[in-house]
Amino acid sequence: MxxxxxxxxxxxxxxxxxxxxxxxxxxxxxxxxxxxxxxxxxxxxxxxxxxxxxxxxxxxxxxxxxxxxxxxxxxxxxxxxxxxxxxxxxxxxxxxxxxxxxxxxxxxxxxxxxxxxxxxTGCGEPFVSPIGVSGFVTGDMGLGHLVVPASGGLDETHSFYTSILGFGDSDNLTISFPPEDIPDILVRFMHVENPRHHSLALTTLPSPTGIVHVMLEMEDLDNVGHCLDRVMANGMSLMASLGRHCNDNMLSFYVNGPANIPVEIGCDGLQLDWSSFEPTVSTVPDIWGHAYVLG
Ligand SMILES: [Fe+2]
CATH class of the missing domain: 3.10.180.10 (2,3-Dihydroxybiphenyl 1,2-Dioxygenase, domain 1)
Known part of the structure; x- marks a missing residue:
């Protein structure tokens, strides 16, 4: 199952x-x-x-x-x-x-x-990027990861995934903003039956489109850098600058994609052996970077 x-x-x-x-x-x-x-x-x-x-x-x-x-x-x-x-x-x-x-x-x-x-089924023709991207890190690990809003309650929604669907916990992130009077941002990262650190995350952040962000993993930093160049050349805006996440080690940037849906383009994501893994608890999302680009 x-x-x-x-x-x-x-x-x-x-x-x-x-x-x-x-x-x-x-x-x-x-x-x-x-x-x-x-x-x-x-x-x-x-x-x-x-x-x-x-x-x-x-x-x-x-x-x-x-x-x-x-x-x-x-x-x-x-x-x-x-x-x-x-x-x-x-x-x-x-x-x-x-x-x-x-x-x-x-x-x-x-x-x-x-x-x-x-x-x-129907895999058809092999993948050939029209602009020469060497490939994406997918295969048995799926297309990448997705973050969605838990508008019906974070605990209840998280419990559905872990207790009913059998997802495993990867990291429990709480971002606080003392001394400002801003609610904490909570994110629950979960994995399924493959080594990718998380395939899904739930968050208290809202999203008008239902996608808080979707991540695609490239094969190396040069591919990420070339993509960042294309973002700029096409006049697109960033949601967050280059940075490296603490929990999955992803080195990435976030571009505001179609309909302002944030798309994370990264590399270096952690791949784990779940048999010896203990879920982590984090209070910061990044080792460096990922500054939000406002306005
Ligand atoms: Fe992400």
Missing amino acids: KISNLGYLIVSSQAPESWRTFGLDVVGTMEVTVPGAEVALKIDEHPFRFLIEKSHEDRLTAIGWEMANRADFEALREHLAAKGLMIRNGTAEQAVKRCVTEFFATEDPSGNPLEFYYGR
Whole structure:
């Protein structure tokens, strides 16, 4: 029943073209054709990792979690139904669009949209970045990591992931702002069945789009630096400058992507052996850098 990795994201967009430009010209993703989708972006051997659908709003529509096989998939579906969750089985047409054998959808206690699938198919052509990015760190570790708001309550939502879905805790971060009268920012980082330090984090920070940020990991610092150059050359703004995180060691910057969705571009992320890991507790997010760019 274990969840393997973060497989794909589906995003509703008022301007899918902005994702195409961002993906192809700035990040270096490859566009592929998916019937019924305005834009599909590929970063590795998987058929795509981002599916952008035309909509009247900019919002995260689905977080696709990969299951290792049909038995795990069916066991999870039964488990969640027994817990009283509303399960919506994907149609054959919807499964084809996602290039998966079968999937179902549900929500976490904060209303974040979840999908679980097995059997990614139709991989098609190999990944070739249109602007020469050497590759992204993905494979069995999934597309990267995602941070979503826990608007329904951090403790309740965190408990859903750890107690019901079987996610493991990686780090518990509390950022305080004494002596200012600003509420603490709480972030719970969690991993699934692969070595990536965290595939998902929940936070008390709100997000109008449902994505606090999404992270893509490049193969080395030069690729990150070249991407930062392209951000500047394309007139895009940063949410945070270069820096290195304490908990996952990621060296990264944050660009304000389409619809102002922050996208973290990094390298050097920690890969861990969970059998000997003790979850950490942090009070600062960074070793250095990641200064927020205001205005
Ligand atoms: Fe991150």
